Amino acid sequence: MARANTPEQELLERGVLARLSGVDAGYKTATVLFGIEFEARAGEVALITGPAAAGKTTFTHLLRLALTPRSGRCVILGHDIVRASARTRADLKKRIGYVAENPTFIETWTAFDNIAMPLRLAGLKPRDYADDVRELVEFVGLTDAADLTIEKLSGAERHRAAIARALASKPALILADDPTAGMSPADGRRIVRLLAEMRRVGAGVVIASQDESLADCAPLSHWRMERGRLTLVAQTAAEEAEAFE
Numbered sequence: 001m002a003r004a005n006t007p008e009q010e011l012l013e014r015g016v017l018a019r020l021s022g023v024d025a026g027y028k029t030a031t032v033l034f035g036i037e038f039e040a041r042a043g044e045v046a047l048i049t050g051p052a053a054a055g056k057t058t059f060t061h062l063l064r065l066a067l068t069p070r071s072g073r074c075v076i077l078g079h080d081i082v083r084a085s086a087r088t089r090a091d092l093k094k095r096i097g098y099v100a101e102n103p104t105f106i107e108t109w110t111a112f113d114n115i116a117m118p119l120r121l122a123g124l125k126p127r128d129y130a131d132d133v134r135e136l137v138e139f140v141g142l143t144d145a146a147d148l149t150i151e152k153l154s155g156a157e158r159h160r161a162a163i164a165r166a167l168a169s170k171p172a173l174i175l176a177d178d179p180t181a182g183m184s185p186a187d188g189r190r191i192v193r194l195l196a197e198m199r200r201v202g203a204g205v206v207i208a209s210q211d212e213s214l215a216d217c218a219p220l221s222h223w224r225m226e227r228g229r230l231t232l233v234a235q236t237a238a239e240e241a242e243a244f245e
Contacts, residue, residue, distance in 0.1 A: 012078035015042040017173045017204040018063055023072035025062050031070065032058040034228045040173065045196045045205040049212050049233075050225035056208035057101075059225065060177045063206060064098050065089050077172060097166035097203075099176040099195075103158060105150040111157075112137060112146040115164045122169070129168075136164040140194060156187040163194060174198055176207045180214065189217045196220065 011019060018040040026032040032055050040046055040063070048056055061067040062074065065081060074081045077092050084092070105114045115136055119129040137146045140160040145153055153161065159179055166174060176195055180188030188211060195205050196218035207214070208225075215222040219236040 006078075008075045008080050009078045011075055016040075016075075017042055017077060018206075019073075019075045020062070020069075021073040023062070023074050024070045025058060025067055026070065027058075027067075032228050033062070033230075036062075036072070036230050038223070038230055040204040040206055042172070042202050042204050043199045045199055045207070045218060045220035046223060047192075047215055047220050048206065048208045048223045048225055048230070049210065049215065052210060054225040055228040055230075056210075056225050057177055058228075059230070060098075060175050060206070060208050063173070064096050064175050065093050094169060095172045097169065097171035097174040099159070099162045099166045099174075099179050101178040101181050103162035103165075105158070105161070107151040108149055110147050110149055111142055111153060111161045114150055114161055115168055117165060118168045133164075133168065136167055139167075139197075140164045156183055156191070159183070159191055160194070163191070167198065172203060174203050174205045176205075178209050179207065180209055180211055185211075185213070189214065193218050 005013070016039060018038070020036045020038040023036040024031055024034055036059070048059060050056055058067065062069065063076065065076065069082060077095055079088055079092060081089070112133060116129055116133045119133070137143055140163055142157060142160050142164065145157055150158065150161065163176075163179070174195065179195070180191050183191065192207060192214050195207060198205050215234070221235040222233040224231055224233050
């Protein structure tokens with residue numbers, strides 16, 4: 001007899017990639033997030049804005065399984081994270097793409113080789129991934145810089161490389177922690193639109209940023225984090241989303 005799906009797996013089948021219900025989280029004795037209610041769905045983009053030290057980075061750490069909830073329920077990619085085994089958590093992390101605020105690279109490697117790193121670590125040979133990496137390089141607009149070492153790239157180009165690297169393993173959930181920090185407004189909006197494009201292939205995208213103006217540059221749900229509490233500000237309706245196409 002086939003084993004029945006768990007409620008967590010049924011959520012995933014309905015396109016819910018992450019659901020947090022009444023979640024508190026923090027570090028050591030400090031609680032940073034309080035009563036978080038949040039849902040990320042396949043093919044949708046969520047923007048989390050708020051001032052510095054509001055809890056946005058802690059929130060992304062929670063979603064990328066770098067932090068365990070203190071209370072509440074946290075279901076990510078069909079698994080209750082509190083109950084999941086270490087092996088299950090490790091497997092889930094491979095299905096989550098993460099772009100840090102200050103991404104790190106092997107500076108003496110080319111952009112192409114840095115982007116290919118997750119595929120190399122997975123045991124693939126260059127002949128297996130070269131075409132896919134070239135597509136990613138083109139997608140993020142780094143074709144002319146692919147053969148340059150990372151140390152020669154501008155700040156915006158480094159973030160583009162970080163996005164391409166995060167997408168290399170074709171993750172179901174993509175997280176970006178303040179990916180536009182230090183950029184010009186135009187570059188920042190381009191980065192968000194680039195990330196938002198991944199909704200077209202069914203990925204869920206969560207972007208954390210201090211820049212409130214990013215809320216109008218792509219179809220998304222806009223959330224605000226204030227002193228560790230998260231509230232939904234606005235959500236792009238289906239008919240409004242068409243205006244971005």
